[in-house]
Each structure stands twice: as structure tokens, then as C-alpha cells.
Amino acid sequence: MFLIERRKKILEFLSSQGKATVKELSSFSGVTEVTLRNDLKTMEEEGLIKRFHGGAIISEQVDPENFFSVREQKNQNQKSDIAKRAAELVTNGQCILLDGSSTIREFAKLLKTMPVRLTVITNGIYTALELRDNPLITVILLGGVIRVGSTALEGTLGTNILNQLKIDIMFTSASGFTIKDGLMDFNVYEVDLKKRMVESSAKLVTLMDSSKFDTSSLASFAATEQMDILITDNNAPAEIIAQLRNMNIDVLIGE
Incomplete structure (x- = not known):
């Protein structure tokens, strides 16, 4: 081990x-x-x-709820449905960016079975490993620091690659979301990296189950206005969904 x-x-x-x-x-x-x-x-x-x-x-x-292995088991059915809807946005020849969250790993499990040629950049170690066996997918792992309890590389050491490629879509998730504060995460070092990832992407797609709504976390990595598409489940608060649509953010429901 x-x-x-x-x-x-x-x-x-x-x-x-x-x-x-x-x-x-x-x-x-x-x-x-x-x-x-x-x-x-x-x-x-x-x-x-x-x-x-x-x-x-x-x-x-130390909050055990933040361990990847704990988060990975939560709301598994919703994450699977959300991932299936996200897969509909992927087309041949794209360069996409994936964070290291448990929801995005679920999305990666679908991507690895798809007959589509992609370049995938990620800071998620498990996400990269999920995709490595698909010969049509070129995987680029961002460099950084790994901490105990996490499976994502953190920090901005390897972000130069983001300036060298045209990234079509970033697929991300969050540990918390409010209209006021946007997308939030619990680790300040990963937040810094995810900010850079958002800035480098032409489009931001958020995969987030309903438990994350109206929940605060340590720091914001993207303002609500930066979101282009949100994919969630049918238990998401109707009032917040309406607000997002009024802000011209597409909201899709995974079923």
C-alpha cells in the first residue's frame, strides 16, 4: 500500500x-x-x-465527510443519472476539463465506454485512471500536491498546460452552492486550482445533486454568473432553479 x-x-x-x-x-x-x-x-x-x-x-x-471514499458513496443514484445527462454534451474531438470530485468520477466511468475521441485534462487521480484504458481518449493529468484523504492534485504548479490548449468545456462539481456565493469547495488549495480551470474553459458545466443547494463551504471557485449549464436531480429546489434560468443558465434534470 x-x-x-x-x-x-x-x-x-x-x-x-x-x-x-x-x-x-x-x-x-x-x-x-x-x-x-x-x-x-x-x-x-x-x-x-x-x-x-x-x-x-x-x-x-478533520471532517470525515470530506474524505473522497465517503463522498463517493453519497447520493449514488442521483450522481449516475446526472452523469448520463452530462454525457449527452460530449462530442467527438473535444478537449474537456474534469475536476477530481466524486461526481465527476462517475461521469468519467461513462466516458471511458463511449466511442468518442477526446482530450481530457484532469486533476483527479482516480478520474485519470478510469479513462486510461480507452484508446480514443488522451488523458493529461495536471501536476500538483496530493494530501491525505484526497484523490485530487491541488495547487497551481501544473497549470501552465491550461494556457497551451483550447478547452471546450469544464465539467465540475462542488461541495456547496448558493446564488450569492456560487460554487464552493472545502479545500482552499483545490479552490485556487479550480479557479484557474474555470478561467481557462470556454464553457462551464456543473454536475451537482440537490443536497448541495443552499449549502455553504469554505471558499468559492466560480460565481453563479460563470455557470453555463447546471445538471442536477429532480429534488433540486424549484425556487433556485427558477432563479438560475432567469439568469440564462441552462438547467437540465438527470432522470
Whole structure:
């Protein structure tokens, strides 16, 4: 198990169990207790956990709801329906940009089965891996930093590529959305990258299930006015949908 993946699994285990001993975590992760203690020391320094004699607990500052593996399981049916509607917007020869969210990974699972030639740029590691086996799709992975609990590369280290290609559509999701604040995410480093991604794209398509509406998160990466198309499910608030349509934003419902 790779270092980042191992530490992500440790966090998920602590989140589900509340606390665990070094022996339990060592057995779970398949590494020696010496290696495990080094992991825990680093994770404590990063503010992810708190150690006690012989074990560890997850830090109060860490929200398990933000772990990719947790988000991926939420509203699975809605995400699948939304992804199917988004696939209708893809045409042969496009260059598209995908973020690293769990909703967009669901979209990528559909793309990899489509007989369409595409160039796909993404900061999502799992998203890139989903698409790698389709010979018609050229995948470009944006460089950046990966943190524990995430499967997306963050930061603006690899954004020069965005200036070198004509990007037809960016497909994105968000952890929260309000008319006032626009599309929001919980990680400030990924927000910086997603801002650059939005600015580099000719069109912005948002895939967002109804649970994200009228929900705030840490920081905004796109104003409501920057959205061209929103794809959501039929439980989305009718009042907000009407407001968006009055702003000339196309709203599509995945069914």
C-alpha cells in the first residue's frame, strides 16, 4: 500500500472506530509498528490525528465527510443519472476539463465506454485512471500536491498546460452552492486550482445533486454568473432553479 493511500485508510479507520491502538492500525495497514508510529507522528504534525500512549484518535479538526471514499458513496443514484445527462454534451474531438470530485468520477466511468475521441485534462487521480484504458481518449493529468484523504492534485504548479490548449468545456462539481456565493469547495488549495480551470474553459458545466443547494463551504471557485449549464436531480429546489434560468443558465434534470 502506497504511503498516501495507507494514511488515507488510517484516517478512515479512525473515523469509523473512534480510536485504535498502534497494534490494530499496524495489522490493518499491513506495515510494522515502527513504520506505523512514523506515520502517526507525521499525521499528528499535520493536525490530522492526536496520539495517546499506544494508539491514536482522529483530530477534531478533520471532517470525515470530506474524505473522497465517503463522498463517493453519497447520493449514488442521483450522481449516475446526472452523469448520463452530462454525457449527452460530449462530442467527438473535444478537449474537456474534469475536476477530481466524486461526481465527476462517475461521469468519467461513462466516458471511458463511449466511442468518442477526446482530450481530457484532469486533476483527479482516480478520474485519470478510469479513462486510461480507452484508446480514443488522451488523458493529461495536471501536476500538483496530493494530501491525505484526497484523490485530487491541488495547487497551481501544473497549470501552465491550461494556457497551451483550447478547452471546450469544464465539467465540475462542488461541495456547496448558493446564488450569492456560487460554487464552493472545502479545500482552499483545490479552490485556487479550480479557479484557474474555470478561467481557462470556454464553457462551464456543473454536475451537482440537490443536497448541495443552499449549502455553504469554505471558499468559492466560480460565481453563479460563470455557470453555463447546471445538471442536477429532480429534488433540486424549484425556487433556485427558477432563479438560475432567469439568469440564462441552462438547467437540465438527470432522470
